[in-house]
Amino acid sequence: MSRHLTSLPASRELTAVSADGAPIHVEVYGPEGAPAVVLAHGWTCSIAFWAEQIRSLAADHRVIAYDQRGHGRSPVPAGPSGYATRALADDLEAVLASTLAPGEKAVLAGHSMGGMTLMAAADRPGFRGHAAAALLCSTGPSRLTAEATVVPGRPGERRTRLTRGVLGAKAPLGPVNAVSRKILKYATMGPGSAPERVDACARIVHACPRGARVGWSKVLSELDLEAGVRALDLPVAVVVGTADRLTPPVHSRAMAEALPQCVGLLELAGMGHMTPVEAPEAVTARIRELTDTYLEVKEKA
Numbered sequence: 001m002s003r004h005l006t007s008l009p010a011s012r013e014l015t016a017v018s019a020d021g022a023p024i025h026v027e028v029y030g031p032e033g034a035p036a037v038v039l040a041h042g043w044t045c046s047i048a049f050w051a052e053q054i055r056s057l058a059a060d061h062r063v064i065a066y067d068q069r070g071h072g073r074s075p076v077p078a079g080p081s082g083y084a085t086r087a088l089a090d091d092l093e094a095v096l097a098s099t100l101a102p103g104e105k106a107v108l109a110g111h112s113m114g115g116m117t118l119m120a121a122a123d124r125p126g127f128r129g130h131a132a133a134a135l136l137c138s139t140g141p142s143r144l145t146a147e148a149t150v151v152p153g154r155p156g157e158r159r160t161r162l163t164r165g166v167l168g169a170k171a172p173l174g175p176v177n178a179v180s181r182k183i184l185k186y187a188t189m190g191p192g193s194a195p196e197r198v199d200a201c202a203r204i205v206h207a208c209p210r211g212a213r214v215g216w217s218k219v220l221s222e223l224d225l226e227a228g229v230r231a232l233d234l235p236v237a238v239v240v241g242t243a244d245r246l247t248p249p250v251h252s253r254a255m256a257e258a259l260p261q262c263v264g265l266l267e268l269a270g271m272g273h274m275t276p277v278e279a280p281e282a283v284t285a286r287i288r289e290l291t292d293t294y295l296e297v298k299e300k301a
Contacts, residue, residue, distance in 0.1 A: 005051060005052065005196060005197060005200040005277070006048040006049075006051045006200050006203065006204065007051060008027075008029075008047070008048065008051055008054055008055070009029055009054065009055060009058060010029075011027040011028055011029050012027070012028045012029075013025070013026065013027050013028075014026050014028070014098060014099070015098075016066065016091070016094040016095045016097070016098040016099075017094060017098075018069070018087070018090045018091045018094045019090040019093075019094070020081070020082065020087065020090065022069055022074070022075070022077065022082065022087070022091070023074065023075060024066055024067065024068075024069060024074050024091050024094055024095060025047075025066060025067045025072060025073035025074045026064065026065070026066040026067075026095055026098065026099060027047055027064075027065050027066070028062060028063070028064050028065075028099060029054050029057075029058035029062070029063040029064075029065070030057065030058035030059070030060070030061050030062045030063050031060075031062065032062065033062070034060060034061050034062045035060075035061050035062065035106075035107075035291050035295050036061070036062045036063075036064060036099075036100060036104065036105070036106035036107070036295075037057055037061050037062070037063050037064065037106060037107050037108075037109065037287060037291060038064045038065075038066075038092075038095065038096065038099075038106050038107070038108045038109070039053065039054070039063065039064065039065040039066075039109050039110075039114070040066070040068065040092065040108070040109070040110040040111070040113075040114030040115075040117045040118065041065075041067075041068060041071070041111055041112075041113075041114050042110075042111045042112025042113040042114050042115075042138075042139075043112055043113040043213075043216050043217070043220060044071070044204075044205045044208040044212075044213050044216075045068075045071065045111070045112075045204050045205065045208070046067050046071050046072030046073075046204055046207065046208070047065045047066065047067055047072055048072070048204055049111070049201075049204055049274075049276060049277065050065050050111075050276060052276065052277070052280035052284065053109075053276055053280065053283060053284050053287065056280075056284045057284060057287065057288070061291065064095065064099045064100075064106070066091075066095045068088065068091065068113065068114070068117070069082060069087060069088075069091055069212075070082075070083075070208075070209060070211070070212025070215065070216065071208055071209075071212060072207075076209050076211050076212050076215075077212075077215065080215075082215075083215040083216060083218065083219050084219060085116065085117075085120040085219065085223070085225065086120070088113070088116065088117040088120050088121070089117065089120040089121035089124055089127070091117070092117050092118070092120075092121045092124075092126075092127065093121060093124055093126035093127060096126055096127070096129075096130045097126060100130050102129075103129065104130060105130060105131070105132035105295055106130055106131065106132060106295070107131075107132055107133050107134070107135070107287060107290045107291045107294065107295055108130075108131050108133075108134045108135070109134070109135040109137060109283075109287050110134070110135070110136060110137065110139065111137040111138055111139065111275070111276055112137075112138055112139050112246070112247065112273065113139075113216065113220065114137075114139070115136040115137060115138070115139030115140075116139055116140075116141070116220075116223065116225055116228075118131075118134055118136065118228075118232065119136075119141055119225040119228030119229055119231075119232065120225055120228055121228075122228045122229075122231035122232045122233075123228070123231045128234075131234055132234070132235075132290075132294045132295045133234055133235040133236065133237075133263075133290040133291075133293070133294035133295065134232065134234060134235070134236045134237075134290075135236070135237050135238075135239065135283075135286055135287055135290060136236060136237070136238045136239070136252070136255060137238075137239045137240075137275055137276065137283060138239065138240055138241060138244055138246075138247055138252075138273050138274070138275045139247055139251065139252075139255075140223075140247040140251030140252070140255070141223065141224070141225040141226050141228060141229050141251070141255065142223055142224045142225060142226050143251075144220050144221065144223055144246075144247065145160050145163040145164045145167065145220075145221050146160045146163075147247075147248055147250055147251060148163050148167075148245060148246055148247070148248070149245045149248060150163055150166060150167070150187050150245045150246060151163045151166060164221045167217050167220070167221070168214060168217040168218060168221065169214075170210065170214050172210050173205070173206045173210075173213075174206070175206070176199070176202045176203055176206050180202060180206070181195075181198050181199060181202050184198065184201060184202045184205060185198045186245075187245060187246070187273075188201065188205075188245070188246060188272055188273045188274050189201065189271075189272035189273065189274050189278055190241060190243040190270045190271045190272040190278055191243065191270065192270055193272065193274075193278055197274075197277050197278060200277060201274050201277055226258070229255050229258045229259060230258055230259075230260065232259055232260065232261075233260040233261060234261060235261050235263045235290070235293075235294050236259050236261060236262055236263065237262075237263050237264050237265075237266070237286050237289070237290060238252045238255055238256050238259075238262065238264070238265045238266070239252075239265075239266045239268065239275055239282070239283060239286055240252035240265075240266075240267055240268070240275070241267075241268045241270070241271030241272050241273065241275050241278065241279070242267050242268065242269050242270060242271065243270055243271060243272045244271070244272050244273045244275075245272065245273065246273040247273060249267055252265060252267070253265065263290075263293075266282070266286060268282055
């Protein structure tokens with residue numbers, strides 16, 4: 001069952017080349033000429049994380065999904081300079097340029113680090129030229145380790161330091177087993193998450209190379225993309241789970257206030273950080289609302 005949750009339909013594959021020469025693996029689903037949706041996954045995930053959105057949307061959308069550098073089939077960065085929010089923005093621009101015609105608009109959805117990618121690229125010409133609307137899903141722009149509640153206790157320097165240590169641990173994750181599933185569920189998913197969905201997320205996360213996991217954890221622990229939130233001057237919807245321990249709702253509520261054109265904040269009761277897997281219908285519906293309102297209508301006008 002868990003493998004079905006991450007199985008994908010047939011796709012057209014290509015490689016986008018980022019500004020520093022890094023190859024980025026891209027997969028395109030659905031009919032050519034259909035309204036375009038671009039999906040950016042989060043830290044330790046891959047294209048497979050969006051499997052349920054891809055299967056649903058590809059029936060009548062052109063769905064473009066890519067592996068963030070160091071994840072999935074995109075190689076691990078060669079050195080420290082490859083781990084930066086600048087690199088995430090470069091990669092997204094490369095994907096947009098490789099898959100969309102000049103001036104062609106798309107709805108962009110980013111989960112966790114994928115949402116941070118959208119913030120990092122917000123003032124880039126390549127982003128502004130292609131983004132009709134966006135979804136920020138289970139994400140935040142700054143103070144990630146300070147606000148995270150993965151480590152119990154009162155907010156403060158001690159909890160922040162412990163959280164940074166837990167998320168940046170260099171030990172290999174090893175094979176998926178009962179203990180690792182329990183840990184992953186506690187840290188990233190809601191208490192009511194179905195076992196098969198926990199297992200699906202565990203398999204994706206455990207497949208992430210250790211170097212990429214550690215390298216990006218350092219970037220996230222020092223993240224400050226508040227200016228990027230304010231630069232997202234397009235219709236943006238925000239989605240978060242009320243039981244999200246990694247990017248708690250405090251981030252989403254603050255972003256909804258700061259965004260120039262927020263078109264709604266949806267808080268999913270009892271859901272954790274992995275909302276596209278935990279609540280696939282709700283996330284997919286929000287993406288469809290954005291394409292119906294801000295993409296297809298514009299093209300018909």
